[in-house]
Amino acid sequence: MKAKDVMTAKVITISPDNGVRQAAKLMLAHSVSGLPVVDDDGHLIGIISEGDLLRRSELGSGAMLPRDAAPQSSDERARSYVKSNAWRVADVMSRDVVVVDEDTPLSRVAALMTRHGIKRLPVTRGNALVGIVSRAxxxxxxxxxxPDGTASGDEAIRRSIMSRLNEDTGLEGMDITVTVEDGTVHLWGNVDTQDCRNAARVVAESVRGVKGVIEHFAQLKRS
Incomplete structure (x- = not known):
């Protein structure tokens, strides 16, 4: 699936000339943690999120600069002051926005969210904002x-498990034997770590038609 298949097309946006207070009101009213900022042509120019508002002067001086923060340069202190006190969205928003286009695979979307520690990604078509995809x-x-379709029968289940064991599971090349009796999977082999054993069990459990999994692995080696 791609971003366009799951994105929210009706996006609540805000203008860079709107006030920070208005941005906070919109977030609360629509139960969202961030708002794309667009210009008069509908082009995405930034995003303002709850995180951008956590060091506002309205929350007190302690919020603006934590006690354990490292000393800041003049420029850094100036930027912090603007973020904490400016009333316009344009002065507070984040301009370095991570975006995806409509055809970005969901695996890539999830990877970007994880890498950048963000909850939402604007979806663009050219320079225009067309949607937003969130963790939700x-x-x-x-x-x-x-669940993926699997042909019925013990042998079909066994073949499906053997195939999946050689995917990106960490088990590639391991000597694992699989037998299936009336839908119950039996796993055999020398698998030396509990993590790999867990992965083998999950592979088996993920195949449609499996009623249970019994492990017969050799005893774990003691370190």
Whole structure:
């Protein structure tokens, strides 16, 4: 699936000339943690989030500069002052925005969110904002996902498990034997770590039609 398949197309946005207080009101009213900032042509120019508002002067001097913060240069202190006291969204928003286009695969979307520690990604078509994809959108995809189809029968289940063991599981090349009896999977082999054993069990459990998994691995080696 791609970003365009799960994104929210009706996006609550704000103008760079609006006030910070208005931005906070919109976030509360629509239960969102961030707002894309767009110009008069609908082009994305930034994003303002809850994180941008955590060091506001309205919250007190302690919020503006934590006690354990490292000493700041003049420029850094000037930027902090603007972020804490400016009333316009343009002065407070983050301009270095991570975006994706409509055809970005969801795996890439999730990877970008993880790498940058962000909760949402604007979706653009050229320079125009066309949607936003959030962590909630990705969770919805997980809930709606249907199990992969597998032919019925013990042998079909066994073949599917053997194939998946050689995917990106950390188990590639390990000597694992799989047998299936009336839908119950039996795993055999020399798998030396508990993490790898857990991965083998999860591989088996993820195949449709499996009723249970029994491990017969050799005893774990003691370090």
């Amino acid at each position: 959108n990705l969770l919805g995809t997980i809930v709606a996902a249907r």
